[in-house]
Structures are given as C-alpha cells and as structure tokens.
Amino acid sequence: TGVTTLDGGEGSLARLLNGLGDGTLRFQRLPAQFDLVRLVRPDGQETRFAWGAPDGDNWARLKTLFPDEAAAIDAYAQQYRKAYGAIMQAMALHGLPRPAAAAMRWVLGGRLRQRADVTLAEALHGIRNPELRAILGARGGDYGLPPSRAPLMLHALVMGSYAEGGAGYPVGGPGRLAESLSATVRQAGGELRTGARVERILVEAGRAVGVQLAGGAQERAAHTISAMGALNTVQALPEGAAPAWQAGIQHYPPSCAYLTLYLGFDIDADALRALGFDGANHWIYDGSATGAPPDPEALVWRQATDTDAGALYVSFAGLNDPAHAAAPTAEVISLCDWDEFAAWQDSRLGDRPEDYEAAKGWIEDRLLSQFKRLFPALAPHVAYHELSTPLSQAAYALAPEGAMYGMATTPERLLDPALHVRTP
Structure with a gap:
C-alpha cells in the first residue's frame, strides 16, 4: 500500500532517514490529532476520539471524557510507559554485538x-467502560494484531514512535524516500536495480557469497545482506544452510493478509478540506456492519466475500502531500484471512481465474459501498476505485501469504535471538 504515515519530520526516524540519505527529505505534518478512532454502534451513532501528540494531552482528554476512569487511565498510562521502555531495551539487544547482547539478555x-x-x-x-477500552485498544492495524494477541510492548513501540514529533508524510510521496536513500548508495559507487528478483542465496562453505536472480544471472559479493524479510530469506536459502535457524524462523506464522481499496476523487485538496477532512487517519470499528458493539477484537475481516468489514483504516495520504494537492487520493484498508484467497495462490498475475475476479469485484463493490456509507460527504466525489488483494501483495511485494507485516509479532518473536541484526 505504500507509506501512509511516518513521524512528523522532527522525530528520530525522520532524522535517521535524512542522515542516511542525501538530506533532502521533507515531511508535511499531519494534524496535531492525527488518528481519529470512530466507534460506530449498530444504530449508526458514533463515539469519536482523536489521538495525537504528546501522550500527556491524550491522557488528559480521555480523563475529561471518562472522569470515572481517571485512576484506571493513569494506571494504564504507567504500564504503557514501562512497556515502551522495555521494548527500547529489547530493540537495543537485537542491535548489539552478539557477545554484548548475550550478556545483556x-x-x-x-x-x-x-x-x-x-x-x-x-x-x-x-x-x-467498554468504549474507553475500545479507544485504548484501537489502531491494531498498525501492527496487525487485535488487543488479545498484541503484546503491550509492541503497541507501545508503534504508538510511541509518534510521541516525539507527531505524524507526518513525505513531501513528494513515498518515492522520495527511495530517491534520497539511493543517492547515498550511488555516491558511494553502488548500484540499485529494480525488477531483479532474488531466486536463491548462494552459500559456499557456510557463508553467503552472493545471489542468483530469477533469470539465472549471479551476483557475487564479499558481504550479502538480506532485507527482504526473514521468511523470504529462509525460502531463498539452500535447504541445508543453517538448518536450526531456518526451522526457528519457519516456526513463526505470517501476519494477517490485507485488502486495499484505492480511491481517487474528482475534487482537489482544498475542496476536501472544505468538507471537513484535514488529513487525519480514520480508524473505524463498524458495529453497523457486524450488528454488535464496535470492538477492536474484530480487527480481521473473517468472511470478506459474505459480510461487511468490522474494522477499516482509511488514510487520506493525498491530503498530506502538497505535491499532489490537485488530485488527492485515499486508501481503505482491511485486514483479512489469507485462507479466503489461498485457492488461487498458484494462478498468475494478469491471468487469474474467473471465480477470483468475481470475488474480487464483489469485495470491491461492497467495500466501496461501506466507505460511502461511512463518508457520505465523499460518496459523490469518488471518481476512481481499484482493489488489491493478498494475491496482489504476494505478486508485487513478495509478501508471504499476502502478509502485511511479515511474521506475526508474537511475544516470542519480540525477544528471539534468531532475529538478531547482523551487519558486516
């Protein structure tokens, strides 16, 4: 789906990207309250809360809305801060040299x-209060797990990334990230290739010595670094290479798959803002679709061919990029089950069977109808729509089973030394 939100240009990630790249990246700040949670009850009425930065403001506004829960909010906020500190320590362990990491572990x-x-x-x-619990447990789409399966440390890591500088979007679009970072590679004498799919990692005498591309060509190097995800790395390694490590990685299932409805509007960014949209992301838990109270546990669309989605994430990324103000876009994302699409996994891109195309068209129409119901002011202005499925993600991004986030981030994965970062 591309990038929808990064930190606001003043946080550590933005500084890191500019330090690694050519220093030309700029970020457009999203609104101060950039994540709008919408709890839609079965009767269509809504409770809304907008998350922003800093965290202290969020806690204060929640205590104003739910004064009887003030002490419980404080207790949760304390747990959240401790979890954030713990995940920072865990990430440091993954980056330390192995002997130091072993001692610290x-x-x-x-x-x-x-x-x-x-x-x-x-x-x-x-x-x-169930609505307060839902607000605090919302936004699981940022890491692909409902509250019952998401480690608090993971939730704190992702949400805490916006605590310093808020949220932002790269001016010029996500492609600017690649342009800036690739400039550093070329300046150092390196080369970047697109469409060069790695079919196999070459291993000799227990060391990776290069890669073989899908066309058969080989590229050899003194150091081979894989950044294609652990599951894809395992699939590219010879069966006998590091068997214990491979078995440990294969133990982890892929994260949830996802569907994305891409929208284009027939009005410009100023007209969208006049309709009340400011670029904030919308996290919608749709009880009118499920017939039950809105619940972050209903994060995954279990029967995408039979029902409306219980949870949607809607990003107005086009509103946050001044370079594309004349033709803003939006993305509607719902997590789903790979099993609903597994029957077609052996079909080819551009030559899918008729029953797949029929199911895809049905889901697209239903998701578009749901979007128009939830955003009635935008309904007459949708000029373009197209759906991607988990098969699209598998084909274009080599995502295992169309996974949104590679391996599911279980508590075990957070601390597994098999995922230790190793650099030359």
Whole structure:
C-alpha cells in the first residue's frame, strides 16, 4: 500500500532517514490529532476520539471524557510507559554485538520476557467502560494484531514512535524516500536495480557469497545482506544452510493478509478540506456492519466475500502531500484471512481465474459501498476505485501469504535471538 504515515519530520526516524540519505527529505505534518478512532454502534451513532501528540494531552482528554476512569487511565498510562521502555531495551539487544547482547539478555531477559507476555487486552483489564477500552485498544492495524494477541510492548513501540514529533508524510510521496536513500548508495559507487528478483542465496562453505536472480544471472559479493524479510530469506536459502535457524524462523506464522481499496476523487485538496477532512487517519470499528458493539477484537475481516468489514483504516495520504494537492487520493484498508484467497495462490498475475475476479469485484463493490456509507460527504466525489488483494501483495511485494507485516509479532518473536541484526 505504500507509506501512509511516518513521524512528523522532527522525530528520530525522520532524522535517521535524512542522515542516511542525501538530506533532502521533507515531511508535511499531519494534524496535531492525527488518528481519529470512530466507534460506530449498530444504530449508526458514533463515539469519536482523536489521538495525537504528546501522550500527556491524550491522557488528559480521555480523563475529561471518562472522569470515572481517571485512576484506571493513569494506571494504564504507567504500564504503557514501562512497556515502551522495555521494548527500547529489547530493540537495543537485537542491535548489539552478539557477545554484548548475550550478556545483556542474561541480565534483562527475565524481566523483558515478563513484559513481553503482557497483552494489550490484559493491560486494559482495569478499564471498566467498554468504549474507553475500545479507544485504548484501537489502531491494531498498525501492527496487525487485535488487543488479545498484541503484546503491550509492541503497541507501545508503534504508538510511541509518534510521541516525539507527531505524524507526518513525505513531501513528494513515498518515492522520495527511495530517491534520497539511493543517492547515498550511488555516491558511494553502488548500484540499485529494480525488477531483479532474488531466486536463491548462494552459500559456499557456510557463508553467503552472493545471489542468483530469477533469470539465472549471479551476483557475487564479499558481504550479502538480506532485507527482504526473514521468511523470504529462509525460502531463498539452500535447504541445508543453517538448518536450526531456518526451522526457528519457519516456526513463526505470517501476519494477517490485507485488502486495499484505492480511491481517487474528482475534487482537489482544498475542496476536501472544505468538507471537513484535514488529513487525519480514520480508524473505524463498524458495529453497523457486524450488528454488535464496535470492538477492536474484530480487527480481521473473517468472511470478506459474505459480510461487511468490522474494522477499516482509511488514510487520506493525498491530503498530506502538497505535491499532489490537485488530485488527492485515499486508501481503505482491511485486514483479512489469507485462507479466503489461498485457492488461487498458484494462478498468475494478469491471468487469474474467473471465480477470483468475481470475488474480487464483489469485495470491491461492497467495500466501496461501506466507505460511502461511512463518508457520505465523499460518496459523490469518488471518481476512481481499484482493489488489491493478498494475491496482489504476494505478486508485487513478495509478501508471504499476502502478509502485511511479515511474521506475526508474537511475544516470542519480540525477544528471539534468531532475529538478531547482523551487519558486516
């Protein structure tokens, strides 16, 4: 789907990207309150809360809305801060040299394991009000897990990334990230190739010595670095190379697959803003689709060919890029089950069977209808729409089973030394 939100241009990620690239990246700030949670009840009425930065403002506004839960909000906020500190330690362990990481893991491992095992749902157990619990448990689409399965450490890592500088979008679109970073590679004498699919990692005497491309050509190098995800790396390695490591990685299932409805409008960014849209992301839990109270546990669209989606993420990325103000776009994303599309996994891009195309068209029409119901002011202005499915993600991004985030981020994965970063 591309990039929808990064930190606001003033945080550590933006500084890191500009340090690694040619320094030309600029970020358009999203609104101060950039993540709008919409809890749609079965009767169509809504409760809304907009998350922003800094965190202290979020907690204060929540306590104003739910004064009877003030003490419980404070208790949760304390757990959240401790989880953020723990995940920062865990990420540092993955980046340290192996001997230092092993020593630190011996010192910190027990406490980090205890924190990693706490799910977001467990951390919210002290919240009595179901709507407050839903607001605090929302936005799981950012990491692909509902509260009952998401480690609180993971939730804190993702949401905490916006605490410093808010949210932003790269001016000129996500392609500017590649342009800026590739300039550094070329300046150092390197080369970038697109459409060069790696079919096999070449291993000799226990070391990776290069890659073989899909066309048969080989590229050899003193150092071979894989950035295509652990599951894809395992698939490209010879069967006998590092068998214990491969088996450990294959133990992890892929994360959820996803559907994306791409929208184009017949009005410009100024007209969209006049209709009340400011570029904030919308996290929608649609009880009118499920016939039940809105619930972040209904994150995954389990029967995409039979029902409306219980949860949607809508990004107005086109509103946040001044370079594309004349033709803004939006993306409607719903997590789904790969199993609903697995029957067609052996079909070829551009030559899918008729029953796949029929199912895809039905889902596209239904998702578009749901979007128009939830955004009635935009309904008459949708000029273009197209759907991508998990098969699209598998074909274009080599995402295993159309996974949104590679391997599912379980508590075990957060601390697994098999995922230690190794650099030359």
